[in-house]
Amino acid sequence: MTDPMRLLNQADLDAALDLGDLDLTGRDQIIDDLTNRDGLILDIVNGHIRENLEDELVQEALKTGVDLRNYSQEIERELAAVESASITDYIKESKKIAQLHREMKNCDSILAQMESMLGTFQQDLGSISTEIQCLQEKSLEMSVKLSNRKGLKSKLSGFLDCIVVGPKLLDSIVQLAPTEPQFVEALKELDSKLQFAEAEQHTVASGDVGDVLEKLKIKAIHKVRQYILEKINEWKKPMSNYQVLQETLIKYKYMYEFLALHSPVTATEIKAEYTDTVGKVYYSYFKSYQSRLIKLEYEEVPGKGDVMGAEDESRRSLQLFSSSKSIRSRSTVFTLGNRDDLLNNQLEWPVIIPAHCADKRFPYEALFRSVQFALLDNVCGEYSFLCHFFKLKGERAQILFSEVMGRTLILILKSVESYMSNCYDCIGIMLCAHVTMFYHELMRKRGLGALVGFHNQLLQILWPRFNYVLSLSIHSIRETDPSKLSELDTRPHFITRRFGEFYRAISSLNERFPNDQTVRSMGILQVEVENIVLRMAAEFPLRKDQLVFLINNYDLMLSVMQLRMAEPNKDVVGVQELLNKRINEFVDEILLPYFGGMINFVKDAEQVTDQGREQRVREGEVVQLVRGFAQDYRKSIDTINGEVMKCFTNFNNGTVILQSALTKMIQYYNRFQKILGQAPYKTLPVRAELVNVHHVMVEVKKYRNQF
Numbered sequence: 126m127t128d129p130m131r132l133l134n135q136a137d138l139d140a141a142l143d144l145g146d147l148d149l150t151g152r153d154q155i156i157d158d159l160t161n162r163d164g165l166i167l168d169i170v171n172g173h174i175r176e177n178l179e180d181e182l183v184q185e186a187l188k189t190g191v192d193l194r195n196y197s198q199e200i201e202r203e204l205a206a207v208e209s210a211s212i213t214d215y216i217k218e219s220k221k222i223a224q225l226h227r228e229m230k231n232c233d234s235i236l237a238q239m240e241s242m243l244g245t246f247q248q249d250l251g252s253i254s255t256e257i258q259c260l261q262e263k264s265l266e267m268s269v270k271l272s273n274r275k276g277l278k279s280k281l282s283g284f285l286d287c288i289v290v291g292p293k294l295l296d297s298i299v300q301l302a303p304t305e306p307q308f309v310e311a312l313k314e315l316d317s318k319l320q321f322a323e324a325e326q327h328t329v330a331s332g333d334v335g336d337v338l339e340k341l342k343i344k345a346i347h348k349v350r351q352y353i354l355e356k357i358n359e360w361k362k363p364m365s366n367y368q369v370l371q372e373t374l375i376k377y378k379y380m381y382e383f384l385a386l387h388s389p390v391t392a393t394e395i396k397a398e399y400t401d402t403v404g405k406v407y408y409s410y411f412k413s414y415q416s417r418l419i420k421l422e423y424e425e426v427p428g429k430g431d432v433m434g435a436e437d438e439s440r441r442s443l444q445l446f447s448s449s450k451s452i453r454s455r456s457t458v459f460t461l462g463n464r465d466d467l468l469n470n471q472l473e474w475p476v477i478i479p480a481h482c483a484d485k486r487f488p489y490e491a492l493f494r495s496v497q498f499a500l501l502d503n504v505c506g507e508y509s510f511l512c513h514f515f516k517l518k519g520e521r522a523q524i525l526f527s528e529v530m531g532r533t534l535i536l537i538l539k540s541v542e543s544y545m546s547n548c549y550d551c552i553g554i555m556l557c558a559h560v561t562m563f564y565h566e567l568m569r570k571r572g573l574g575a576l577v578g579f580h581n582q583l584l585q586i587l588w589p590r591f592n593y594v595l596s597l598s599i600h601s602i603r604e605t606d607p608s609k610l611s612e613l614d615t616r617p618h619f620i621t622r623r624f625g626e627f628y629r630a631i632s633s634l635n636e637r638f639p640n641d642q643t644v645r646s647m648g649i650l651q652v653e654v655e656n657i658v659l660r661m662a663a664e665f666p667l668r669k670d671q672l673v674f675l676i677n678n679y680d681l682m683l684s685v686m687q688l689r690m691a692e693p694n695k696d697v698v699g700v701q702e703l704l705n706k707r708i709n710e711f712v713d714e715i716l717l718p719y720f721g722g723m724i725n726f727v728k729d730a731e732q733v734t735d736q737g738r739e740q741r742v743r744e745g746e747v748v749q750l751v752r753g754f755a756q757d758y759r760k761s762i763d764t765i766n767g768e769v770m771k772c773f774t775n776f777n778n779g780t781v782i783l784q785s786a787l788t789k790m791i792q793y794y795n796r797f798q799k800i801l802g803q804a805p806y807k808t809l810p811v812r813a814e815l816v817n818v819h820h821v822m823v824e825v826k827k828y829r830n831q832f
Contacts, residue, residue, distance in 0.1 A: 294318075298341050303352040303380065312349070312383050315341055319387060346388045349380040350395065357399050360406045367406070367503075371510045378514045385516070396515060400528045407503065407533040415496060415540050417479040423486050427458045427549045433623050433650075434601030434657070436610060458550065459623040461630035467494060467556060468637065472563055474498075489544065490556035496537065501564050501576070504530065508575045526575050534579050541583060545590045552630050554594065555643075558587040562638045588642070595646050598627075602653040607661040615673040616774060617681040618661060624654045625685030628696070633689055651696055654682075655703070672711040673772040679704040680778045712786045715768060716793075719761035723750050724793050730800045740805055747801065748811045754794070755816045759824055762787065766828045787825045794821060 297311030384392040477495040565580040662671040683700045773779035
């Protein structure tokens with residue numbers, strides 16, 4: 126049987142044991158050597174044994190009981206036979222092998238030559254690398270030098286450009302007109318050279334060109350000064366267009382910047398000349414405009430005597446609020462009319478030109494608006510020009526603006542103050558105040574605060590005058606003696622009508638810019654009007670006439686006050702309560718002559734019942750009341766209707782009063798029937814003669830549409 130150790134992998138043994146060629150015949154020695162090795166090598170050998178034992182041929186041999194020694198010898202014989210066959214094959218191919226050997230030697234020779242050449246090439250590359258490194262260093266050095274020279278060239282070129290005065294610059298400054306675009310560009314170039322020469326004054330080049338630059342600067346300053354002064358003097362010419370002149374100067378605003386930088390004295394002179402010239406022009410314009418404009422005011426204006434309590438002497442022939450042509454063409458005193466159109470849609474209308482409106486007349490507030498709008502328009506343009514041309518903003522711009530427009534603003538303030546000192550048109554004054562506040566808000570939205578102080582001064586003139594004129598009307602009503610008033614009757618009085626119209630006018634205007642002082646003053650005026658109405662009512666001897674007078678006046682006040690009012694305010698509610706109170710009192714007063722007996726009977730009987738006392742039978746009185754009502758109620762209703770129609774001029778108010786009176790009469794009659802239906806009257810035979818309440822209501826309905 127073949128020895129299992131013959132099956133060990135030769136390569137594994139060589140790698141593991143490092144024994145060189147392994148002689149299979151010396152396996153016993155190998156085993157002995159392996160036995161003497163450490164446990165690691167034994168593990169490797171055992172592993173190979175296990176692998177060989179797992180071989181299919183070995184397993185088959187073991188299963189069939191083949192002797193491994195004999196099997197090993199047989200394998201050796203087969204290997205020897207194969208070896209002999211291989212040697213024979215090698216001998217047959219010996220020539221080819223020899224040829225292959227020679228070719229391999231030739232290849233070795235060629236490879237040796239290649240190796241020599243590559244070595245030489247490697248040496249050459251080494252020397253080239255050294256040269257390249259040297260060239261790199263030289264290139265870097267040259268690059269640094271080039272960069273330095275370029276930087277020097279750039280600085281030197283920039284220096285020369287900034288310091289050298291070329292012939293083109295000379296020609297532009299000396300020969301060109303200031304209006305030429307090239308002249309302005311030359312100014313900018315000269316400015317940059319002057320600033321550069323000043324910054325580099327320590328250099329020789331700066332000293333060389335200093336005289337030339339200075340002469341050019343003097344020449345440029347002279348030409349710019351002369352040009353700007355000529356433009357400013359054009360303002361003095363009649364019919365000059367200020368806006369065009371300002372736009373021209375704005376176009377060449379750099380000229381002033383040049384003066385401000387290089388000749389502050391000349392710039393100050395220019396500014397002073399502009400301030401003086403333009404200030405005088407504005408002053409002259411507005412002085413002339415106001416004087417011509419005021420001639421277009423209505424000839425008839427309210428005077429000191431046109432207060433609310435003053436009696437109109439011409440009222441008998443010409444009612445104060447009639448629509449006749451002469452009254453329509455003058456500024457009204459207590460009515461607003463369409464004067465608030467000025468605030469609704471005319472605030473930004475073009476200004477009034479006196480030459481185009483010689484045959485027209487206007488209220489003062491329209492003339493006031495025209496002046497203020499002209500001022501606002503000029504101020505916006507002027508303030509913008511000052512900021513852009515003189516390069517100012519904030520407080521400095523406001524100071525220069527005050528120097529230019531100060532005299533003009535004072536002129537307008539004095540003109541308004543002078544007019545207001547003799548103005549008694551309360552509505553006109555309030556319209557002027559609202560025009561001022563509107564333009565103030567408009568200026569604020571535009572971001573201009575140039576007229577804030579001016580508008581505040583205007584309001585300080587207007588509001589005190591408004592309160593003073595209003596106080597005159599309050600005082601006139603307070604001091605009115607009803608006994609001295611002519612033609613006092615039950616119709617609405619002219620004071621009441623004036624107050625209603627005036628209240629509506631002031632209230633509607635006050636909604637735009639609410640003023641608490643105005644509200645308080647109007648409250649005082651209303652109290653005085655209510656008092657004078659009561660004092661005038663006391664002049665009538667009959668209570669019914671007093672009530673008719675009060676109702677007519679309260680109704681007129683209420684109807685006029687609440688026009689154009691979205692919802693009633695506390696003043697209107699107060700007048701409504703006074704009216705309702707007097708209507709209820711008048712209803713009782715007008716029913717008493719015709720149904721007084723029934724009313725007194727009902728009140729007495731209900732009072733006895735409320736006190737818990739027993740009713741006393743008043744049969745005779747009841748019979749008289751029942752038969753009298755049945756006989757006279759139609760006639761009485763018709764008489765009441767006639768009296769109401771005669772007493773009240775307002776048909777709607779008359780209808781309300783008549784319906785209130787008839788309704789109250791039916792209520793008393795119902796209560797009268799209810800009392801007769803209770804003890805001790807329910808057994809009286811006269812109850813059969815009572816008129817059915819439905820018949821009474823049918824009769825009442827006949828008078829529903831009398832008004």
